[in-house]
Amino acid sequence: MIKNLSNMDYHKKRERCGQYIEALEEERRKIHVFQRELPLCLDLVTQAIETCKREIPETTTENVYGQSECSEQTTGECKPVLEQFLTIKDSSNSNEDEEDVEFDDEHGNHDPDKESEDKNMKSDWLKYVQLWNQPDTLLPKEGRLHQEVKRDESMKTDPMINGGEGRKKEAEKDGGGGRKQRRCWSSQLHRRFLNALKHLGGPHVATPKQIRELMKVEGLTNDEVKSHLQKYRLHSRRPNQTVPNNGGNSQTQHFVVVGGLWVPQSEYSTGKTTGGATTSTTTTLGVYGAMAAPPPPQWSSHSNFRPSIVVEEGSGSHSGEVVVRCSSPAMSSSTRNHYVKKNLI
DNA sequence: TGCCGAATAT
DNA sequence: CATATTCGGC
Numbered sequence: 001m002i003k004n005l006s007n008m009d010y011h012k013k014r015e016r017c018g019q020y021i022e023a024l025e026e027e028r029r030k031i032h033v034f035q036r037e038l039p040l041c042l043d044l045v046t047q048a049i050e051t052c053k054r055e056i057p058e059t060t061t062e063n064v065y066g067q068s069e070c071s072e073q074t075t076g077e078c079k080p081v082l083e084q085f086l087t088i089k090d091s092s093n094s095n096e097d098e099e100d101v102e103f104d105d106e107h108g109n110h111d112p113d114k115e116s117e118d119k120n121m122k123s124d125w126l127k128y129v130q131l132w133n134q135p136d137t138l139l140p141k142e143g144r145l146h147q148e149v150k151r152d153e154s155m156k157t158d159p160m161i162n163g164g165e166g167r168k169k170e171a172e173k174d175g176g177g178g179r180k181q182r183r184c185w186s187s188q189l190h191r192r193f194l195n196a197l198k199h200l201g202g203p204h205v206a207t208p209k210q211i212r213e214l215m216k217v218e219g220l221t222n223d224e225v226k227s228h229l230q231k232y233r234l235h236s237r238r239p240n241q242t243v244p245n246n247g248g249n250s251q252t253q254h255f256v257v258v259g260g261l262w263v264p265q266s267e268y269s270t271g272k273t274t275g276g277a278t279t280s281t282t283t284t285l286g287v288y289g290a291m292a293a294p295p296p297p298q299w300s301s302h303s304n305f306r307p308s309i310v311v312e313e314g315s316g317s318h319s320g321e322v323v324v325r326c327s328s329p330a331m332s333s334s335t336r337n338h339y340v341k342k343n344l345i
Numbered sequence: 346t347g348c349c350g351a352a353t354a355t
Numbered sequence: 356c357a358t359a360t361t362c363g364g365c
Contacts, residue, residue, distance in 0.1 A: 179358095182359075207348075207349065209348070222348080227357085227359065227360090228358080231357065
């Protein structure tokens with residue numbers, strides 16, 4: 001009886017271990033792609049796998065468990081990172097529309113486009129996402145756990161290395177002289193930012209306040225968002241700048257412009273950065289993930305008009321230039337009208 | 346006033 | 356650089 005039990009137990013453990021190894025191996029494969037960014041991680045996982053493997057086959061002892069624990073420890077260091085990575089990656093090719101869902105909520109409008117768009121966008125994220133976790137202000141969520149929870153879990157592990165949340169109290173402390181602490185825009189924060197942007201119709205039409213509201217991040221101030229937005233706009237505006245020579249090869253990337261959003265078709269980055277130590281050429285891909293801007297919900301959902309945005313690419317001819325005509329229905333308030341004008345450039 | 350965008354300052 | 360802060364228009 002007992003024997004049986006322990007036998008079962010043992011079996012179970014072994015099985016578990018096997019699965020564990022498999023999982024690890026899969027992780028390894030995935031990490032391998034980012035070898036350069038996560039050399040240690042790769043190493044650790046590899047090591048873990050090996051140790052695990054070594055232990056499992058036969059070797060009576062039921063120490064398997066201890067072993068796995070050990071490897072867990074070894075791996076622990078990079079696990080959160082890994083998980084975050086996975087989370088992101090997963091969301092990029094499988095349903096799990098995370099934030100999209102997050103915001104969609106009540107307006108039950110699912111643009112057919114949205115999905116594919118999102119996918120593109122997310123696969124883009126893959127390129128620039130910062131793998132190392134960073135501070136993130138806590139998000140007071142209630143209505144919408146689920147995916148959020150998942151993500152939270154992935155970073156729960158790391159001890160609030162919060163670079164962006166020390167304030168609040170300290171801010172109150174100082175009488176009024178000192179500068180605000182720098183808000184650190186973690187990739188997560190940035191993602192929320194991007195999403196907010198997306199839902200507002202793009203960086204050119206979104207205003208700091210709106211964005212902040214949509215982001216629902218505690219302690220995030222208008223000014224911070226404003227500043228970030230400014231930076232973002234700067235970057236998203238003609239990521240390719242140079243137009244000096246027309247004759248030559250215009251490998252000018254062509255852009256897709258939607259609602260004032262410039263979307264580099266493939267990527268943007270002045271790839272040939274300086275001396276470029278052998279290492280990261282890829283790592284430095286813009287953090288400013290470009291994204292298509294679907295029309296704001298108010299428009300797309302139920303309306304006689306979709307904002308007709310005409311995008312003409314300099315087809316045929318050399319220039320990768322794009323002509324954009326945008327006849328948007330200046331939304332109720334004339335205040336925003338000048339944005340449209342700007343977009344027309 | 347508050348909010349915003351652009352320009353500066355750190 | 357990436358943020359913060361200031362400036363000027365609305």
